[in-house]
Amino acid sequence: MSDPAILQVQNLTRVYKSGQHDLTVLDDVSFSVAAGSTCSIVGPSGSGKTTLLSLCAGLDRPTRGTVTLNGVELERLDEDERASVRNQSVGFVFQTFQLIPTLSALENVMVPLELNGNRNASGLAASLLDRVGLGGRLHHYPAQLSGGEQQRVALARAFINRPAILFCDEPTGNLDGETGEKVTDLIFELNSAHNTTLIMVTHNLELARKTSRILRLKGGRVEADEEVNITN
């Protein structure tokens, strides 16, 4: 029996106003993702990948359609309720790392837990940073870290609240090949360890093939939905 769907997308459409015209970036997209699975969203620039990711994570509201994340229909929620869902169920890894520059590595990782009032955030964050190889750089600020290190901090932050689902947006896009590979390995390692569902937007087909499923977008529609045989 397959795992129940953690993410259900129904007839999702997103239209932006562009001057006098409407621009349909996502057009009637439907799919679902099973809990614990891994999935890549690929497609050319402007195909709607990032828009789809933002809607799935509750960062934006669709024009039409619904997103059900971990059993919660996001469209029914206001901004603060969606923030709460993200805090409890979602982790993020961005292409540009998106660390808070005024916080140290440790403090950046602690934020999601602290928002919940967790008093042990510091210990958990330190151990997670140690796990991603940054045990000696806990008190460094983002500007004092390399790109790879910053992405590892972002990864630690994404996993600190044990999310049900991890959204990655071009996680290796700003890294050189070798560092990118190390970060990729770390994502999959942590994902597997925490049994987290992984949704990854990428241009990198090699990286996409590391996930069990690839959704190909084109012109705002799902062009293909492929299962991948993972060999490694």
Next chain:
Amino acid sequence: MNWILKMAWRESRGSKKRLVLFLSCIVFGVAALVAINSFGSNLEEAMDEQAKSLLGADLVVEGRMPFNDRVEALIDSIGGSQSRETLFSSMVMFPKTQDTRLVRVRAIEEGFPFYGILETRPASAASDFRAANGALVDQSLMRRFGLTVEDEIRIGETTFPIAGEIINIPGESITAGLIGPTVFIPFSAAENTNLLHRGSQVWYNVYIALEDRHADIDQLTKSIEPVLDNNRASFDTVEERKEGLDRTFSNLTSFMNLVGFIALLLGGIGVASSIHVYIRQRITTIAILHCVGARIQQTFGIYLTQVFFLGLLGSILGCLLGVGIQFLLPALFSDLLPVEISYSVSFTAIFQGLLLGTGVALLFTLSPLLSIRSISPLLTLRSAYEPSGLHKYGSLQLLTYGLIAAGILAFSVHQTGDWSDGLGFAAGIFAAFGLLRLSAWLMVMSLRTYFPKSWTYVWRQGLANLYRPNNQTVTMVLSIGLGAFLISTLFLIQNLLLDQVELSRGENQANVILFDIQDDQLEGIGETVRSFGSPVIQQVPIVTMRLSKIEGRTLESLRDSEERRIPGWIYSREMRSTYRDTLSPGEKIVGGSWTGSYEEEDGDIPISVEQGVAETLELNIGDEIEFNVQGFPISGKVGSFREVNWQQVQPNFIFVFPRGVLEAAPKFHVLVTRTEETETKDAMQTAIVQNYPNVSVIDLDLILATIDDILNRASYIIRFMALFSIITGLIVLTGAVMTSRFQRIKESVLLKTIGASRKQVLKIMVIEYLFLGVLSAATGLILSLIATWMLAFFIFEIAFVPDFTPVAVTLVVVTLLTVLTGLANSRGVYNRPGLNILRE
């Protein structure tokens, strides 16, 4: 809450420079308010403690004529220790230098002051001068004429040895001495001067220290008031004197508080601008926090907490600075204060400073903080999406502006203690801020619409900087413009008032007035004046009288029945009236008809009444009025109403009789003349005082110089207060320049990369600041001209002829200051390494 506090602290670590600027914006405004309020509180305490020394007694009974038996009996019945005084104005002469001067002569019995100390040099002179039949002379006179103790002073027909110089009279400020220097002589010596003749302005006072020091003065005054009233005498108590001074100084401290408040408001604008840019720079951080699950209230709370603590810290620093400045203020006010001030920290002032500083910081930053609500977490994925989201003016934004307006209004009303004055001040602030903002907007719009495309690149770039994204034009125009507005208005008003006095110094205007000339002295004095080459410009007979009845009813009965409003001064004052057949220059008939001469067969005597007093007394043409002319009743009818230009340097009168009525009444004369040379004037005064000791000489040039001196002292205080606004303005300006510093660096590096020279980059910045400085200062100056005109027209009721010298000087100085501040804060912009900046 704990997390919000933690995040507020963490977030502040990387922004020290900006936060220091934030603090500085608040510090000076709070400092000004704390200093003034603390000083005001010290002054109030000092006046409470030294209240009795303000009067020198518990009670003073006063009259303009020797007391009659009824009043004398009443004074005797009060008992206690008493000290009598005869006070009059007279010319004095110093035989050593032959200099003359109009002074207040106080012939006083032993005992005064019962409270406080009459300070003299030598100290023993205060008590010994009576025994030596000597005089105590005001120290300003001693210094001015180079006199020493044991020189002599001639008053009327008596010469007194100078026993000492007066350092301080209880209840009198040094400035009071500038207006009318005092000379004390023994009480019994007053008669010997032969100056107390009929028609002279003499005050008869009895200072009383009650036996029972805790007696109920209110009850006592209530019991003596009716008798004194009915016998044309009055009284003064410590409480009344204190109330008057309280009112004066509370007005002064309120005014200074309002000037200080402007500095705080300016700081508020600086803080708002600083937070606006700060939040723009934190958009990504806020978006990340929203993305990882922070609620809007939580992110809003982080920055609100920062503002609160920074506002509080700025206010604490402001309070500390204010307490320091408080110690400077007594020195600034020393000449104006009637009491000795002791320093103590006023915790009420500090609390108010903390409340106002923090309140202004919170109120002014609410608007930029509210924009946090519109920062979407989507910005973490798409930085181009909703790039700012910061310009949404919802109902909360409007509510914020409403709160700011209400706060300003509440403070203004609280300070002025009057709704209409408070509203006027608040409206003035809104108008000034609104017009400055409007002019900034107009400048930006005009530059966009009419951009001078044909100008050289350097000029075009300098101008374009004024409306580029994230420009600080509005903030800079507000801070520079408001500073220029304040300074210029202060100068213009001071010059305006001085010009009014200056008018009397114009060509062919009188500058010497001789008073108290008796009938038999008139010819001789006229000859003396002419012998010095001076013309007799005007010669006016003066008859002293009291208004006794209107329409057959005595003033007492009219006042008691409250049928007519009879001001106290009309009731108690001996009025000086004249008779003549023509109107004076500056007079105009505005009702009824002028009658220049009268004969018995004409019937009722037509009397001309000054328009303002006629309105106060509700007089109509034809109303019967009766005067008590030194014991003889003379009645007539209101024949005309006159408009009188009181600023005309000449004897002006409320009541003017036609010729043919008062010629036989006891009278004295006033002679008006003009002398060009100071030496001639001094020699003429000496000749007159030597030959006619009863005649008083008023030197208008001396009065002008005194007013000039007093205005300078007052404006010094006001300028001191304006300094706070100017410093705050400079800080806001610095903040605005530093805010756009990174953008400037980036631009200059780009320009450098594509070949611009250091000189060109510098020139672009100079042009930008030059335009900002000129436009902001010009706007502030235009506003100040409008404000001064309004003050001249509505408050001082005088014509406003602007003096453009201070305006031009302010324009140049403010513009230079703007360019220098701009360049000082842009130092090193050109020298920054290119690659790092371009990669950022």
